[in-house]
Amino acid sequence: MPRFSIEQLTELGLSIFRAVGAPDNEAQIVTELLVKANLTGHDSHGVLRIPEYVRAVREGRIKPGAKVEVAAETPSTASINGNWGFGQVVATRSMEVALDKATNTGIGAVGVLNCNHVGRLADYTMMALAHDMIGIMVTNSFPLVAPFGGIDRMLNPSPISVAIPTGTAKPFVLDISTGAVAEGKVRVKMRRGEKVPLGWIIDKDGKPTDDPADFYRGGAILPLGGNLGYKGFGLGLFIDLMSGALTGVGCASSKEFKGGNGVFAIVVNIACFTPVERFKERVDNAIQAIKLSKKAPGFTEILIPGEPELAEEERRLREGIFIEDETWRQISATARELGVATTLDG
Amino acid sequence: MPRFSIEQLTELGLSIFRAVGAPDNEAQIVTELLVKANLTGHDSHGVLRIPEYVRAVREGRIKPGAKVEVAAETPSTASINGNWGFGQVVATRSMEVALDKATNTGIGAVGVLNCNHVGRLADYTMMALAHDMIGIMVTNSFPLVAPFGGIDRMLNPSPISVAIPTGTAKPFVLDISTGAVAEGKVRVKMRRGEKVPLGWIIDKDGKPTDDPADFYRGGAILPLGGNLGYKGFGLGLFIDLMSGALTGVGCASSKEFKGGNGVFAIVVNIACFTPVERFKERVDNAIQAIKLSKKAPGFTEILIPGEPELAEEERRLREGIFIEDETWRQISATARELGVATTLDG
Numbered sequence: 001m002p003r004f005s006i007e008q009l010t011e012l013g014l015s016i017f018r019a020v021g022a023p024d025n026e027a028q029i030v031t032e033l034l035v036k037a038n039l040t041g042h043d044s045h046g047v048l049r050i051p052e053y054v055r056a057v058r059e060g061r062i063k064p065g066a067k068v069e070v071a072a073e074t075p076s077t078a079s080i081n082g083n084w085g086f087g088q089v090v091a092t093r094s095m096e097v098a099l100d101k102a103t104n105t106g107i108g109a110v111g112v113l114n115c116n117h118v119g120r121l122a123d124y125t126m127m128a129l130a131h132d133m134i135g136i137m138v139t140n141s142f143p144l145v146a147p148f149g150g151i152d153r154m155l156n157p158s159p160i161s162v163a164i165p166t167g168t169a170k171p172f173v174l175d176i177s178t179g180a181v182a183e184g185k186v187r188v189k190m191r192r193g194e195k196v197p198l199g200w201i202i203d204k205d206g207k208p209t210d211d212p213a214d215f216y217r218g219g220a221i222l223p224l225g226g227n228l229g230y231k232g233f234g235l236g237l238f239i240d241l242m243s244g245a246l247t248g249v250g251c252a253s254s255k256e257f258k259g260g261n262g263v264f265a266i267v268v269n270i271a272c273f274t275p276v277e278r279f280k281e282r283v284d285n286a287i288q289a290i291k292l293s294k295k296a297p298g299f300t301e302i303l304i305p306g307e308p309e310l311a312e313e314e315r316r317l318r319e320g321i322f323i324e325d326e327t328w329r330q331i332s333a334t335a336r337e338l339g340v341a342t343t344l345d346g
Numbered sequence: 347m348p349r350f351s352i353e354q355l356t357e358l359g360l361s362i363f364r365a366v367g368a369p370d371n372e373a374q375i376v377t378e379l380l381v382k383a384n385l386t387g388h389d390s391h392g393v394l395r396i397p398e399y400v401r402a403v404r405e406g407r408i409k410p411g412a413k414v415e416v417a418a419e420t421p422s423t424a425s426i427n428g429n430w431g432f433g434q435v436v437a438t439r440s441m442e443v444a445l446d447k448a449t450n451t452g453i454g455a456v457g458v459l460n461c462n463h464v465g466r467l468a469d470y471t472m473m474a475l476a477h478d479m480i481g482i483m484v485t486n487s488f489p490l491v492a493p494f495g496g497i498d499r500m501l502n503p504s505p506i507s508v509a510i511p512t513g514t515a516k517p518f519v520l521d522i523s524t525g526a527v528a529e530g531k532v533r534v535k536m537r538r539g540e541k542v543p544l545g546w547i548i549d550k551d552g553k554p555t556d557d558p559a560d561f562y563r564g565g566a567i568l569p570l571g572g573n574l575g576y577k578g579f580g581l582g583l584f585i586d587l588m589s590g591a592l593t594g595v596g597c598a599s600s601k602e603f604k605g606g607n608g609v610f611a612i613v614v615n616i617a618c619f620t621p622v623e624r625f626k627e628r629v630d631n632a633i634q635a636i637k638l639s640k641k642a643p644g645f646t647e648i649l650i651p652g653e654p655e656l657a658e659e660e661r662r663l664r665e666g667i668f669i670e671d672e673t674w675r676q677i678s679a680t681a682r683e684l685g686v687a688t689t690l691d692g
Contacts, residue, residue, distance in 0.1 A: 074452035147639065234651040237636070237651070238651075244632070246625060254628065283591050286597035301495065
């Protein structure tokens with residue numbers, strides 16, 4: 001399994017996206033966020049997407065250089081048409097609009113249409129941190145998750161990310177799906193020939209199963225919560241309605257939904273509610289109290305959302321990023337087709 | 347167990363709250379929402395609270411007639427000081443402010459300080475429905491829930507309510523805690539001498555238990571999600587930071603937190619993002635597709651958030667509201683102390 005530095009992967013990504021026609025600033029945004037996903041341990045959202053994105057550009061589904069337009073706006077909201085540009089580019093610009101609105105009026109919200117796969121939501125919510133603001137983003141996409149009491153795929157795992165600034169503590173960065181699990185984790189288990197824990201998925205008849213292949217034979221992911229799955233289902237449907245019905249892209253279960261991600265984001269300007277320094281002190285104190293509290297049997301540490309990714313980032317900055325042979329083979333093939341040199345020796 | 351009509355309970359509640367010094371409009375808001383909680387099946391938030399509220403008024407913790415003040419505002423946000431009035435009054439006025447802001451700028455957000463127990467969050471988020479807006483509310487209070495990997499009480503069950511308008515479908519009304527369960531449900535099980543399902547609570551040593559008494563002997567409620575409880579914990583901490591750190595009341599785990607509820611609410615004006623009729627059509631279609639989808643073994647119906655409460659409301663409107671003898675005894679005693687006649691024969 002070849003190992004690469006950030007710089008090597010970044011250079012390669014930039015060359016590939018430029019070669020396929022992406023303007024320089026777009027190649028930079030997309031490459032940076034894909035490499036960042038690898039860095040934080042979310043390989044499913046990392047450079048393994050390069051061949052897929054290149055194919056999408058060639059097939060006209062991703063349109064490099066597409067104008068990101070504000071289709072409608074009020075002092076605090078905007079409906080943004082991404083015109084099927086790179087998802088990372090559209091989501092970044094959309095978040096900038098939300099940040100501007102929140103700067104002016106205390107809170108900003110954007111709904112995003114015609115947007116390709118945006119990758120990790122945390123990359124966008126974390127943009128709010130440097131502005132001493134809170135970033136919130138939800139998305140929908142094709143359905144994979146059964147409703148509570150059902151067995152058909154009706155909802156996306158409906159992820160939500162929230163980034164909240166801190167003082168001395170590491171930033172609070174939540175980035176979770178409201179399904180039991182993201183599809184990528186089921187796929188990894190299947191490729192490795194491993195079972196999945198009961199409670200992740202059901203087979204096509206709605207029976208609990210630990211065989212990941214059952215998901216791909218017409219099964220579905222379960223909502224978060226087990227016996228209390230009506231809560232995960234309720235949160236998932238809420239997220240689908242915000243990122244699908246409100247943005248206008250359509251809900252996960254509808255024929256109206258065309259692909260990519262429906263995106264809804266909110267930015268909250270902390271200073272409009274409470275002095276920023278007092279806010280950060282309260283967040284620091286809450287995090288410290290929780291981290292110092294008694295551990296459950298089998299636990300040595302209580303992790304705050306965002307901590308696992310930061311630890312992984314520190315490790316990979318030291319050790320480099322490992323790419324599976326098959327993924328590297330596909331990226332190399334894509335590079336060769338585009339006449340991009342891949343002298344990386346791994 | 348005596349049974350009462352809405353009118354009987356309303357008349358009694360109004361008389362009691364007027365007798366304890368509540369202005370007429372406040373007595374009406376508080377009584378209406380307590381009776382509404384019974385009507386929708388949430389007896390733990392219903393008229394059983396009357397003796398508790400009367401005691402709080404007498405002890406100066408609830409201040410009838412307190413002015414609800416906008417302490418700071420921007421075009422889209424407000425920080426609201428409830429001055430320790432009735433929680434229901436403060437939350438209702440706060441939601442009216444958020445609705446006004448959303449009418450003007452597309453989205454409104456309010457943080458609420460010095461607010462007593464507000465009761466059911468759905469009562470406030472549902473205020474947005476008649477305006478073709480989406481209502482979202484979160485609250486915090488004293489800690490009862492352990493963090494994922496911990497055993498001390500560090501978070502409130504951190505409830506969230508979301509109300510979303512529909513066309514022909516019944517409104518989407520989510521109102522859940524992000525803990526495995528609300529404390530009231532544990533108490534009911536204990537009073538009835540029943541076990542609780544494993545996964546709701548742990549005992550003081552962090553061991554899973556089905557004995558509800560273990561919670562009251564220093565145990566804690568678990569976060570939503572079981573093995574995936576880091577998700578419920580993350581959502582719960584997010585809600586604590588919004589309703590505690592951002593509003594200024596303090597987080598659940600802090601000494602700064604003085605009681606009642608920290609409240610944070612957002613109202614989203616649908617028309618600023620997409621035509622309202624198209625929005626409702628999308629929501630109706632999503633709900634219909636889910637309800638018509640294949641049922642899991644053991645289920646005859648897939649329930650959308652809000653449906654169980656509506657069904658209970660229809661039933662209780664026909665059959666009346668049952669009050670347990672002990673609860674009725676306490677309410678009657680409170681009424682007698684205030685010189686209010688309780689000729690209700692049950």
